[in-house]
Amino acid sequence: MLNGQEVAYELKKSRRAGNLRISVGCDANLAVTAPWFVPSGTAENFLRQKADWILSKLDYWQKRQPLIKLTGGGLDYKRNKTAARRLVVSEVARWNGFYHFSYRRISIRNQKTRWGSCSQKGNLNFNYKIIYLPKPLRDYLVVHELCHLRQPNHSKRFWDLVAETIPDHKERKKELKKIIF
Numbered sequence: 001m002l003n004g005q006e007v008a009y010e011l012k013k014s015r016r017a018g019n020l021r022i023s024v025g026c027d028a029n030l031a032v033t034a035p036w037f038v039p040s041g042t043a044e045n046f047l048r049q050k051a052d053w054i055l056s057k058l059d060y061w062q063k064r065q066p067l068i069k070l071t072g073g074g075l076d077y078k079r080n081k082t083a084a085r086r087l088v089v090s091e092v093a094r095w096n097g098f099y100h101f102s103y104r105r106i107s108i109r110n111q112k113t114r115w116g117s118c119s120q121k122g123n124l125n126f127n128y129k130i131i132y133l134p135k136p137l138r139d140y141l142v143v144h145e146l147c148h149l150r151q152p153n154h155s156k157r158f159w160d161l162v163a164e165t166i167p168d169h170k171e172r173k174k175e176l177k178k179i180i181f
């Protein structure tokens with residue numbers, strides 16, 4: 001109990017830890033690392049002493065949840081652009097093995113607000129940060145832009161086309177929304 005609030009925590013016993021250490025992770029999980037010989041009562045006392053700090057941290061991360069902030073910036077873009085292009089080119093080709101649409105150029109960009117786009121001319125653009133996404137979300141993005149080659153809108157026809165390879169596209173779209181650039 002911290003200031004009258006019940007808070008779950010994980011006690012990590014470590015042989016290497018020299019003293020007690022508290023950490024609050026970005027998914028709002030509280031852990032205390034203690035040297036192996038420290039009894040759990042001592043660890044709990046320590047948590048109570050730091051109650052205000054812990055509660056403010058937990059509150060901060062809980063409010064931010066479930067957003068995930070990606071690293072970024074010009075240097076990061078420079079470093080990862082080539083890898084992103086390689087990945088996107090091969091993934092587009094792989095998914096297009098199903099759709100057989102024709103496209104022209106694939107561009108990799110460092111955009112602040114969007115993951116990808118498809119131009120009227122049939123050029124596909126992707127945010128280089130696609131390399132940071134888990135595979136299911138990457139796949140969703142690639143298929144999404146590919147399907148715009150046939151349907152340049154978000155009509156039912158478009159989503160039916162997406163669903164041919166990504167039946168759970170709604171869930172994936174939701175997941176993607178949680179990630180901020």
Ligand SMILES: [Zn+2]
Nearest residue numbers: 144148153154
């Ligand atoms: Zn779209």
